[in-house]
Amino acid sequence: MDHEARITLRLPADLHTWLVTEAKAARRSLNSEIVYRLESERAATKADGTSP
DSSP: OOOOOOOOOOOOHHHHHHHHHHHHHTTOOHHHHHHHHHHHHHHHHHHHTOOO
16 A cells, blocks of 8 residues: 555444454454455456456
8 A cells, every 4th residue: 555545434333343343353453354355345346357
């Protein structure tokens, strides 16, 4: 990552709870979990040749 951008993100409470649980299970911070999932999805989208 060359540059970072700070954002405010509003999530439904149940999605937040699920992400926190997933992050803990993977021993990642919530921020790292969100970035990991977004990057994984981006890589899968590029591999499929589809556009988001």
